[in-house]
Amino acid sequence: MISFQCKTKDIKATLTKLKGVHKHKHIIGIKATCEITLTDENVQLAIPGAIFSFKCQTKGTAKATMEFRRIYDIIEHHSYDELYVEFLDGSLRFGSVVVHAKTVFFNNDRVLKTIVLPDKYTDLDLLLMKNEGYTKEELEFNNLLGLMEMAERRVYYNIRRASLYLREYGIMPKEIKKLVVDKLGVILDLDEKDVKLLLAKD
Numbered sequence: 001m002i003s004f005q006c007k008t009k010d011i012k013a014t015l016t017k018l019k020g021v022h023k024h025k026h027i028i029g030i031k032a033t034c035e036i037t038l039t040d041e042n043v044q045l046a047i048p049g050a051i052f053s054f055k056c057q058t059k060g061t062a063k064a065t066m067e068f069r070r071i072y073d074i075i076e077h078h079s080y081d082e083l084y085v086e087f088l089d090g091s092l093r094f095g096s097v098v099v100h101a102k103t104v105f106f107n108n109d110r111v112l113k114t115i116v117l118p119d120k121y122t123d124l125d126l127l128l129m130k131n132e133g134y135t136k137e138e139l140e141f142n143n144l145l146g147l148m149e150m151a152e153r154r155v156y157y158n159i160r161r162a163s164l165y166l167r168e169y170g171i172m173p174k175e176i177k178k179l180v181v182d183k184l185g186v187i188l189d190l191d192e193k194d195v196k197l198l199l200a201k202d
Contacts, residue, residue: 001060002038002060002086003058003084003085003086003087004043004057004059005056005083005084006056006083008078008081011045011054011075011083012076014052015045015071015072015075017050018050018052019072021050030047030068030072031067031069032067032068032119033047033066033067033068034065034066034067034068034071035047035064035065036063036064036071036092038061038062039058039061041055041056041057041058042055042056042058044114046114048117048121049116049117049118049119051114060105060106061106062103062104062106063103063141064092064101064102064103064104065101066092066099066101071099074099075094078094078095087103087105089103090103091103102141104141115134115142115144117129123151123155124186126147126148127152127184128184131185155186156177159180160173163176
């Protein structure tokens with residue numbers, strides 16, 4: 001059984017800190033996902049742009065994600081001094097309240113890294129994550145693989161657009177691609193066949 005037990009005031013204080021750094025001050029406007037990471041005697045809560053943690057009694061190691069405003073609402077209405085949270089397959093139990101969540105369990109303390117993106121992240125932020133050493137499992141858990149691929153395709157689309165304007169000056173698409181890679185320090189993974197198809201379209 002994967003779980004933690006904490007003082008309600010501790011998790012409330014942590015959620016309040018997260019809410020405080022978000023651009024929306026009203027909870028209804030916060031659509032961010034909250035990532036909950038459980039390790040030895042520690043619970044970490046994260047939303048894009050912020051991470052806070054608190055100490056408590058824990059059992060097991062796991063990670064889960066759910067809507068921030070949902071967990072905030074549950075904790076806000078929890079009237080007891082102590083809170084017991086259990087990690088289930090595809091859900092979390094907060095006291096007697098069970099809610100849907102994406103959960104992953106671990107046999108040791110090697111958990112998936114928390115991926116921190118700015119509140120308003122850009123394609124460049126997504127592409128630079130390739131340099132951060134995240135595993136495929138970590139990117140999949142955070143639903144970022146598809147977003148990263150789309151960001152990369154938009155880069156090639158913009159390279160194509162730039163090459164159309166600069167063609168008469170003898171500047172080739174591959175030279176623009178090299179400039180993007182060298183200047184921004186990004187890794188572009190599309191193979192040459194995909195690149196040629198994207199760059200050949202008018």
